Amino acid sequence: MNISILFPLLAIAAGTMTAFQPLVNAKLNGQVSSPLWASFISFGTGAVILFVLAYITSGKFLSIETEDLKWWMFLGGVLGAFFVTTALFIVPHLGVATMIALFVAGQLISSALLEHYGVMAPAANPITLQKLLGLALLAAGAFITLKAR
Numbered sequence: 735m736n737i738s739i740l741f742p743l744l745a746i747a748a749g750t751m752t753a754f755q756p757l758v759n760a761k762l763n764g765q766v767s768s769p770l771w772a773s774f775i776s777f778g779t780g781a782v783i784l785f786v787l788a789y790i791t792s793g794k795f796l797s798i799e800t801e802d803l804k805w806w807m808f809l810g811g812v813l814g815a816f817f818v819t820t821a822l823f824i825v826p827h828l829g830v831a832t833m834i835a836l837f838v839a840g841q842l843i844s845s846a847l848l849e850h851y852g853v854m855a856p857a858a859n860p861i862t863l864q865k866l867l868g869l870a871l872l873a874a875g876a877f878i879t880l881k882a883r
Contacts, residue, residue, distance in 0.1 A: 741810060750791060752834065753830055753834055755776075755818070755821070756821040756822070756824075756825045756830050756833060756834075757825070757830060758783060759772050759773070759776050759821065759822055760822060760825050760826065761824050762775060762776065769819055769822035769823055770819060771819045773815055773819040773823055776818055777811075777814070777815060792873070817837075821833060821837075828880070828883060829883060832876075832879045832880050832883050835875060835876040835879040835880070836876050836879075836880065838872065838876070839872050839873050839875075839876035842869055842872055843869055843872075843873070845870055846865060847859050847861075849861075
């Protein structure tokens with residue numbers, strides 16, 4: 735399959751799962767009565783699955799060169815934990831659709847700024863008027879979703 739078709743389909747599938755994840759974690763939170771423990775269980779389960787898949791696909795345990803490893807390269811897990819735990823607090827009050835709309839607005843606005851300034855990228859990708867209009871429409875949609883609640 736052509737990547738110009740496969741990658742957008744994978745992105746849509748991942749986005750679809752992002753809508754289910756807070757609902758599943760909210761049910762887990764109801765069972766354990768703690769957003770932090772629910773997040774821990776969620777990440778623990780994911781870590782075990784990734785460990786098994788990584789071992790099966792590579793046939794070996796992790797080997798890593800630490801010479802060029804930076805401390806901030808470990809922040810991805812921290813950021814993911816913040817995302818999941820925040821969702822557990824927000825879903826009961828705003829609902830999944832509003833939460834996702836606000837998350838996506840935040841993701842696109844921050845990613846546009848990161849790209850504009852070339853943060854951690856080989857080259858900057860400036861914000862154009864067309865991109866700015868799209869971000870404004872998205873922000874308006876998130877605001878309307880929030881007010882419609």
